[in-house]
Amino acid sequence: MQKTMTDLQLGSLIAGGAIVAAVYAFNWWQEHRYRKQAQRAFAQNQPDVLLETQKNMVRPAASGQRLEPMIEPVAQPVVAERREPQLDVPQVDLDDDVADFDDIDAAEPQIAPVAKQVELQDVEVLATSQLDPSLDFIADVHAGESIPAAEVPQFPAAKRVMVLGLTDAGQWEVVNSRSTGRYTALRAGVQLADRQGSLTQEQLNAFCMLVQQFADEHEAVVTFPQRSGKLSAAKELDEFCASVDVLIGMNVMAKGKPFPMEKVRLFADQTGLARGGDGLYHYRSESGKALFSLVNQDQTPFGNTSEGLTFLFDVPRVAGGLPVFDHLSEIAQQLANLLAGDLVDDSGRPLAPGSIANIRRQLTNIYAQMDDRGIAPGSMAALRLFA
Structure with missing residues (x-):
């Protein structure tokens, strides 16, 4: 009787061990299967291009890179809509690569x-x-x-x-x-x-x-x-x-008799200001981006005459800002002389050379702040943020 009980116990132990082994094997198979699915889902072996690629939106402040060219001689203007925050896709030149x-x-x-x-x-x-x-x-x-x-x-x-x-x-x-x-x-x-x-x-x-x-x-x-x-x-x-979102306006105001717009149109043609689809005049970079614009001072569409004209310079959206501002100041003064008008700021104060120099110093400070932040004026980051 004692021997029979021992054989029964031994058989039970063997059967129990087999069951435990089977459960362990099944759990291991499930864990292995889940691990493989997780690896496929998270794709850890794939390179993370967004994290490994050097940021293109915000350039390093010390690089001095600009996405816009500086002011260039008058070229054939490219007509496009005003202040569209579109990003130019750089053309790939494979000559250097091969x-x-x-x-x-x-x-x-x-x-x-x-x-x-x-x-x-x-x-x-x-x-x-x-x-x-x-x-x-x-x-x-x-x-x-x-x-x-x-x-x-x-x-x-x-x-x-x-x-x-x-x-x-x-x-x-x-x-x-x-x-x-x-x-x-x-x-x-x-x-x-x-x-x-x-x-x-x-x-x-x-x-x-x-x-x-x-x-x-x-x-x-x-x-x-x-x-x-x-x-x-x-x-x-x-x-x-x-803190750096500044729109500069330079106004050419008539002293009495309104300005004839035909005279303004001829001046615009000679200085590279092209009329866009929005009815405004724009001075553009070689890539076609508006560097500054000429609008009616009262914000109405252009007619046969105008009581005042305004040059607008959207500071953070324009690269090479200081040369652009210098060129804008020169053209604004030329137009004021041509029309015998007054060159004034938005408060009606005359824009003498000293006033323009003061504005330029303020621009230098703004550009320094943007460079310290790593957001270049006119860069893709700036076009996104100031849109």
Whole structure:
């Protein structure tokens, strides 16, 4: 009887051990499967181009780089709408990139693939530069399965929103209504501040809700920056922008008889001021961006005559600001002399050489503040913030 009980106990122990081993093996298999899914969803082996690429929106303050050329001799004007905050896409010149391959035999089919790779890299850098952690609140969405572009919304918000997608080929690109790719990860960013003020808590919460809803619908994982910290950064950024947001006006006022606009038109043609689709005159850079504008002083459309004319200079949106201001001052004085008018500021005070020199010193201070902040006047960052 004692031996029978021992055999039974031994059998029970063996059976129990087998069950425990089976449960352990099943748990290990589930954990391994989950780990593989998580690795695919978060794609840790993918390079984070947005974080690894040097910021394009805000240049280093010491580099002295400008995205706008300085004032140049009068050229054929480019007609475009006034004060549109559009960003010029730099044209890619591949000559320098393939110069090192000149010694390779012409029969070697290597230059074209290299050039193509360089072009793809430039496109990716341009795409990732559209979001900047210092200017945007950026949500990261990681999908286990790739999401078609047609299912990616633009997440409408009160501020500028940009969406980037990581393609199956591992390239970041801007996602818009014309996109046709599929994405394993997305970045959706809403701008922290613009000329309408800083991003509010209500606006931020609404944006996060839209992104979270999208992620839930696609069984994706979304991560957000710390909201309170970003809201504080948005207010501080808005305060800085307000401190340097200056619009300079130089007015040429008639002393009695109104100015004949035909005379003004001829002067504009001679000095490179081109009339745009908005009916105003603009002095433009070689790339076609308005450096300063000429408008009717009473803000009405131009007619046959004018009681006063105003030159407008949007300080933070123009690169090479001091030379531009010098050229503007010269042209304004020339027009005042031609029309026998008075050159005055917005308060009606005469703009003598000493007054213009004082304004120039103030501009130097503003540009120094922007450089210290790392936001170059006329840069893509400035065009976004002062829009």
